Amino acid sequence: xxxxxxxQFDVYRIGPEIKVGAFDIxxxxxxxxxxxxxxxxxxxxxxxxxxxxxxxxxxxxxxELSYTFVAKMISDTAGSKAKPYFAFIFSLFMFVLFCNMxxxxxxxxxVTSHIIVTFVLAAFIFIGxxxxxxIKHGFGYLKLFVPSGVPAILLPLIVVIEIISYLSRPIxxxxxxxxxxxxxxxxxxxxxxxVISLGIVGGWLPLSFSVALTGLExxxxxxxxxxxxxxxxxxxxxxxxxxx
Amino acid sequence: xxxxxxxxLIFLSFFFIKEAFAAESGGMPQLNPEFWVSQIFWLxxxxxxxxxxxxxxxxxxxxxxxxxRKSQILENIEAAEKQREDSETKLKEYxxxxxxSKTEANAMFNQAREKAVKDINAKRDVLDKQIDxxxxxxxxxxxxxxxxAPDKINKIARDTSSELLQKLIGAEVNNSSISAIVDDLSKxxxxxxxxx
Numbered sequence: 001x002x003x004x005x006x007x008q009f010d011v012y013r014i015g016p017e018i019k020v021g022a023f024d025i026x027x028x029x030x031x032x033x034x035x036x037x038x039x040x041x042x043x044x045x046x047x048x049x050x051x052x053x054x055x056x057x058x059x060x061x062x063x064e065l066s067y068t069f070v071a072k073m074i075s076d077t078a079g080s081k082a083k084p085y086f087a088f089i090f091s092l093f094m095f096v097l098f099c100n101m102x103x104x105x106x107x108x109x110x111v112t113s114h115i116i117v118t119f120v121l122a123a124f125i126f127i128g129x130x131x132x133x134x135i136k137h138g139f140g141y142l143k144l145f146v147p148s149g150v151p152a153i154l155l156p157l158i159v160v161i162e163i164i165s166y167l168s169r170p171i172x173x174x175x176x177x178x179x180x181x182x183x184x185x186x187x188x189x190x191x192x193x194x195v196i197s198l199g200i201v202g203g204w205l206p207l208s209f210s211v212a213l214t215g216l217e218x219x220x221x222x223x224x225x226x227x228x229x230x231x232x233x234x235x236x237x238x239x240x241x242x243x244x
Numbered sequence: 245x246x247x248x249x250x251x252x253l254i255f256l257s258f259f260f261i262k263e264a265f266a267a268e269s270g271g272m273p274q275l276n277p278e279f280w281v282s283q284i285f286w287l288x289x290x291x292x293x294x295x296x297x298x299x300x301x302x303x304x305x306x307x308x309x310x311x312x313r314k315s316q317i318l319e320n321i322e323a324a325e326k327q328r329e330d331s332e333t334k335l336k337e338y339x340x341x342x343x344x345s346k347t348e349a350n351a352m353f354n355q356a357r358e359k360a361v362k363d364i365n366a367k368r369d370v371l372d373k374q375i376d377x378x379x380x381x382x383x384x385x386x387x388x389x390x391x392x393a394p395d396k397i398n399k400i401a402r403d404t405s406s407e408l409l410q411k412l413i414g415a416e417v418n419n420s421s422i423s424a425i426v427d428d429l430s431k432x433x434x435x436x437x438x439x440x
Binding site (some may be wrong): 011023026054063064094111113114115121123205 | 281283
């Protein structure tokens with residue numbers, strides 16, 4: 001690995017170049033880690049749901065705890081109407097979590113540290129939530145931009161602010177995850193570089209810092225997946241139960 | 245001191261990142277659109293397949309497992325509750341049986357005691373009556389003996405006195421005069437011996 005802390009985010013082709021029309025859809029290291037993440041998820045949850053023992057074994061317990069964790073998160077934030085979207089939010093949470101966690105292993109690639117990946121996810125959520133909102137409430141969904149109990153004189157301003165905040169949702173959602181992952185990994189790389197450059201004499205301080213950062217980054221990896229999923233739930237809640 | 249070093253390090257690291265951004269062509273590899281389409285394609289492919297498999301195959305199974313476990317546990321709890329109630333009613337029945345048999349035993353005991361007391365009383369009455377009868381008879385006999393005693397004594401006294409007089413005087417004494425004297429004496433002393 002190069003000393004450049006940003007080189008860990010480089011995407012490179014694995015195998016031949018695949019082109020469909022004008023588009024390059026070659027298999028890259030990003031694709032590899034997407035496949036590793038999804039296959040691990042499917043393996044773990046397949047193993048965890050195979051046998052139905054009254055007293056679950058570890059992997060079954062893991063699968064069931066994750067299931068109830070996500071189910072509780074959805075029912076707490078979006079209510080019972082969000083039940084049809086459980087599978088999507090569960091997949092989303094697990095995908096982001098596993099991509100983040102695989103990124104914590106040295107020499108791996110962090111799929112979620114790329115803005116395009118998080119932006120595609122966020123844009124899909126944004127479009128999906130908007131479509132659900134319009135299907136459920138028709139044009140009444142536009143009432144989302146008109147909060148109740150606001151003085152009439154402030155209304156034009158508030159509506160503009162609400163529309164801007166609504167439109168900025170996919171950007172904030174994607175940039176939050178991407179920036180957190182990128183910043184954390186860059187920091188770790190930088191401190192790793194300090195350990196080498198300061199050598200055996202002065203390297204202990206950045207090394208201890210690096211150890212602490214690793215713990216923090218694992219927390220961040222979980223937390224960002226959780227935040228991503230819970231924000232999706234909140235947006236879904238806006239679309240399903242129009243509060244304003 | 246340590247804090248200062250940390251702050252320096254953080255500052256340096258930011259500086260380093262900035263340098264890196266400046267050095268690379270375009271800075272961040274994330275902003276290089278070369279593989280964007282590839283990433284979107286593979287993301288949609290892998291995420292889509294994962295979503296389909298999870299939602300169609302795995303998640304229903306997990307939810308089914310959870311439901312069946314829940315219902316089974318509830319059933320078990322219900323069965324346990326029922327068994328507990330059963331055992332409680334059985335215990336109550338048992339207590340009642342014990343209580344009933346106790347009162348029965350008590351009644352039996354009381355009955356037997358009453359009967360025994362009655363028997364004893366009846367027997368005692370009979371015995372008392374017998375004893376009373378015997379006492380009465382004995383008293384009657386004693387009375388009869390007592391009634392006869394003075395006459396016999398008087399007779400003995402008369403006989404002895406006439407014999408004595410005959411021996412002493414050597415002459416026949418009129419029996420009637422002796423009996424008069426004895427009667428007189430016995431009447432005078434009789435009260436002393438046979439005081440009624």
